[in-house]
Amino acid sequence: MNAPAVSFRRARVDAVVALIADCLAAAGLSRDNAAAVAELMTEADLTGADGHGVFRLPQYVRRLRAGGFNRTPSITVDRTAPATALVDGDNGMGHLVVKRAAEAAIDIARETGVAWVGVRRSNHAGSAGLYAELPVRHGMVGIYSAVASANHMAVWGGKELLLGTNPLAIAVPTGAGPMVLDMATTIVSYGTVKKYALQGLPMPEGWLIDRDTGEPITDPARSGQGLLLPIGGYKGSGLSLMLGVLAGILNGAAFGRDCVDFNADDTSETDTGQLVIAVDIARFVPLDRFTAEVDRHMADLRASARLPGVEAIRLPGDRRRECRTERREAGIPLPAALIVQLDKVAAELGVTPLFER
CATH class of the missing domain: 1.10.1530.10 (Malate/L-lactate/L-sulpholactate dehydrogenase, four-helix barrel)
Incomplete structure (x- = not known):
């Protein structure tokens, strides 16, 4: 087609x-x-x-x-231990809630060297890489994950929509800017499916399968009948599950059957869970030495021998950096x-x- x-x-x-x-x-x-x-x-x-x-x-x-989002949320940060905190988003827009969580993680990591900040009563917050990048600006490693605001995947071998595209983003500083891995635990995010639907584009085989027949779905208008496939087979399903436990259950936020599909419901509170981790690099090695070593190894990887037909080795963050420059x-x-x-x-x-x- x-x-x-x-x-x-x-x-x-x-x-x-x-x-x-x-x-x-x-x-x-x-x-x-x-x-x-x-x-x-x-x-x-x-x-x-x-x-x-x-x-x-x-x-x-x-x-x-x-009324699905609280327009005037009171976002609170509860410092639960020297290196941990729990943020209650008061059903505010996820961007505001997770930004506050990232700021708290950065502040705590300055004191303790590492911070783990959990989030509950939040909402969809957009691109995971945004929040992993925030600690990098302060000489830190940033890690972010979330329970997706809708379930579009099944546990491996199942056909019920009980897992989300639960993303994982990790960011570290380099001389050229943050190196960011930003990935869903499904082959594509559901936002990509929605984008294809809006543009009237067929999807490639391998993204979605029919829940009853297991046959590929390429028409995005039929996505409600399907399951998004996990990355790496059972490994992606397992990763989604574990990230959901850490970002959802650990924070007292929604997971599994409790998740509200915010694509289909504009009024219910989603109680989305997220987490932000910040690690102060200087507690392990001087920041300039760390960055120089990352740059050295990145250069080595880029210069490594390539398979036939591969024009260039690309690393996490390359496309983000190129897009940012070109689109600005x-x-x-x-x-x-x-x-x-x-x-x-x-x-x-x-x-x-x-x-x-």
Whole structure:
């Protein structure tokens, strides 16, 4: 099957930030909170995580207006031990909650060398790599995981939707900027499936299978009938399970059957669980030495012998860095179908449309 042509238009980065902030403020967030979320959402687009940036704005606005998100949350941090804390998000937007958790982890790690901060009563927070990167700016290793805000995978061998795409992101500093591994525990995130559905594109085989027959599903409109496949077979299923235990059960947050599908429900509290870990590199080795050694080994890996047909060795963070550089200059590419949705949201909220800014 040949994919239909999809037209894109480039939007200025500052215009995207302003549109998101204005829409979220019009939907009930404070100006400061709307601006903070807008920066994080746009950063997702800049780093190539297109399923987690402005693409999510219509859904977030719906939940704000329907009461699914608390517009004025009181986010609290409970320091449970010298190196641990538990954040209660008060059902606020996930970006605000996890940003606060990352800030707490950084502050604690400055004192103790390492910090583990759990999160409960949060929501979908977008791209995992955003939050793993935050500690890197302070000379630390950052690790982030979450219970996905909907179940799209089964335990290995099962067919019930009881596990999520539960992501894992790890970031370390290098001379060229953060090296970031940002991955779902399924072959693709559900945001990617939604993106294909919006653009009317067929999906490759190997992403989704029918829950009853096990046959491949390539029509994203049929995704509700399917299971997302885990990375690495049973290993990906097991990794999703363990991350769900750490980010969900350990924090008193939702897991398994208790998860609320925020794609289908705009009003219920999702009680999403997340975790942020920060490790102060200087407690182990001087930061400049660590960075130099990472750079040396990265150079060695890039220069290693390649398999036939491989033009270049690519490492975690390469695409993020290239996207950020290219999109800051050329603008963020948006498909025509998404622009229609964004214009509709802007009109409903009485804010200036994206391409009139």
